[in-house]
Amino acid sequence: MKETIFFYLFGGIALLAAISVVAQKRVFYSAISLVLCLCSVAALYMLLDAPFIAAVQIIVYAGAIMVLFVFVIMLVDPFSAAMLRDKKRYLRYVAIALGIIAFMILVPLLKSYSPVFAPGNAEPAGGSSMQHLAQTLFSTYLLPFEATSLLILAAIIGVVVLAKRQPEKK
Amino acid sequence: MELSHYLILSMLLFLVGAVGFIIKKNIISVFLCLELMLNAVNLSFVAFARHLDQVHGQIFVFLVMVVAAAEAAVGLAITIVLFRNRNTLNIDDADSMKG
Numbered sequence: 685m686k687e688t689i690f691f692y693l694f695g696g697i698a699l700l701a702a703i704s705v706v707a708q709k710r711v712f713y714s715a716i717s718l719v720l721c722l723c724s725v726a727a728l729y730m731l732l733d734a735p736f737i738a739a740v741q742i743i744v745y746a747g748a749i750m751v752l753f754v755f756v757i758m759l760v761d762p763f764s765a766a767m768l769r770d771k772k773r774y775l776r777y778v779a780i781a782l783g784i785i786a787f788m789i790l791v792p793l794l795k796s797y798s799p800v801f802a803p804g805n806a807e808p809a810g811g812s813s814m815q816h817l818a819q820t821l822f823s824t825y826l827l828p829f830e831a832t833s834l835l836i837l838a839a840i841i842g843v844v845v846l847a848k849r850q851p852e853k854k
Numbered sequence: 855m856e857l858s859h860y861l862i863l864s865m866l867l868f869l870v871g872a873v874g875f876i877i878k879k880n881i882i883s884v885f886l887c888l889e890l891m892l893n894a895v896n897l898s899f900v901a902f903a904r905h906l907d908q909v910h911g912q913i914f915v916f917l918v919m920v921v922a923a924a925e926a927a928v929g930l931a932i933t934i935v936l937f938r939n940r941n942t943l944n945i946d947d948a949d950s951m952k953g
Contacts, residue, residue: 695863702867702890706874711882718886721867725893732860732904737896737912744919749889749926756930757882760937779876783869794861817909825913832920839924846931 690731698724715753722746736814860901867894881936881945885929892922 701721708714722745729738821829871890878884896915903911936948 691859695859699863699866699870702870705886705890706870706877711880711886714883714886718889721890722893725867725897728860728863728897729900732900734900734903734912734915737900737915740916740919741896744923745889745893749923752926752930753882753886756933759934760882760943776877779873782876783873786872787866787869790865791862794858794865817912820909821913821916825917828917832917835924836920839927843927843931846928847934 687731691728694724694727694731697721698728711757712754715750715757718753719746719750722750736817857901857905861898864894864898864901867891867897879944879946881933881943881948882930884945885926885933888929889922889926892918 874887
């Protein structure tokens with residue numbers, strides 16, 4: 685009962701914040717709405733027994749990534765509003781209509797969803813405790829985990845090379 | 855709470871993000887909508903992980919977050935370079951590849 689109330693509360697906040705991300709005219713307000721949406725989704729992760737993912741969501745997503753976004757918005761935003769003119773207004777209505785159609789197709793599909801791997805068929809996993817998560821991450825998924833560190837290194841080098849001020853060419 | 859509730863919420867978030875991805879003109883707004891879609895997919899991953907009583911879904915969410923962080927960093931660097939060279943953030947103005 686309590687879980688239902690919290691699901692609808694945080695789900696509703698997440699959905700409204702997501703709509704606000706799309707509806708806002710100014711990019712900065714979109715970014716703030718996205719922070720709200722990410723935090724509500726983190727609350728939903730708590731409901732789903734995933735405290736580690738919820739913490740990472742707050743720290744990495746709502747913290748680090750959104751700070752990056754806000755920095756870039758502050759670097760470039762004052763000029764952006766004037767330069768954005770809506771050339772293709774009709775596209776907006778096409779997109780919203782397509783979204784509604786996709787919604788009407790997908791909802792019956794999801795409602796009639798019957799999992800191939802029902803909870804009983806799956807191998808016993810020992811719950812979703814943090815210890816089990818860490819053990820799986822550092823044994824079964826060790827190679828992907830190391831690959832992500834390589835990916836991050838590549839991203840850091842790429843960003844430095846890209847954003848570095850190019851020397852003046854004659 | 856049933857699995858389908860979380861899936862429908864995840865789908866709604868994804869659709870809102872997809873619609874925004876199409877209608878937005880500012881490249882940073884497009885990035886924000888991209889993050890929204892990734893987030894919706896993460897929600898369904900965690901919902902499935904709980905439903906199946908396994909942790910593999912949560913590990914996938916962890917990996918998706920890492921990729922999202924790298925993607926955001928590189929994308930925003932490209933945005934800054936685009937703004938510096940073209941003095942625009944409109945995605946319709948970055949069309950020199952004629953894609």
